[in-house]
Amino acid sequence: MKTNVLGLPIEESEVIIVELNILLSNYQIYYQSLRGLHWNIRGRRFFDLHLKFEELYNDSQLKIDLIAERVLTLGGRPLHTFDDYIKFNQLPVGKNISNDEAGIQLVVTSLSQLLKIEREILSKASNINDEGTNSMMSDFIVEQEKTIWMMKAWLEESL
Template sequence: MKTNLIGLPVKESELIVVELNVLLSNFQVYYQNLRGIHWNIRGKRFFDLHVKFEQLYNDSQLKIDMIAERVLTLGGRPLHTFEDYIKFNQLTVGKNVSNDEKAIHLIVDSLSKLLKIEREILEKASEINDEGTNTMISDFVSEQEKTIWMMCAWLEEEL
């Protein structure tokens, strides 16, 4: 079995790169959704939500960079065009969302879909002992699960 310089099997690493690029594409759409709701939010909760959405999009921007750098570390090339992002997107695109509850539902739905992609990556990365990918994705998962819980609490809905 041929391994790369970081000791991972080349063929399996290439498959993880494909999955990470899917995640990267979906995170880019999530980021744009967050920017849109940050700009367009209206109502009595504007001040609190405007700041929260900014925190979330700043965090997602950091995660996008981490994913792209992991792709490079595994010997791949990160996707970087909107054409690619749309091609691999699995998230609902939130256009002109200004209602607070619709915005929060969009976030919860997006994070739920990101978690599904991330858990598939975790499974594949675990099979080849890719601890670098596992650690990064595990951190994402725990943060996103907590965010979903908090958003559901805000909505007064059960998980």
């Protein structure tokens, strides 16, 4: 079995690179949806949600950079065009959402889909002992599960 400079099998690492690029694409769409929510939210909860959406898009921007750097670390090239992002997107696109509940529901739905992608990456990375990718996915998953719980509590829904 051929390994890369990190000691990881090359073929399996290439699969993980593809999956990370899919995650990167979806994060870019999520980020843009969050920017739209931040700009367009209206109503009595404006101040709280305006800040919350800003917090979420800043966090997403950091995660986008971490994902791209992991792709590079594994020997790949991160996707960086809107054409690629749209091609690989699996998330709903938030367009002109100004209602608070609709905005929060978009966040929950988007994070749930991101979790599916991340768990798939985690599984594949675990199979080849790719602890760098595992650690990143685990950190993302823990944060997103908590955010979903908090958003659902805000919506007064149960998991």
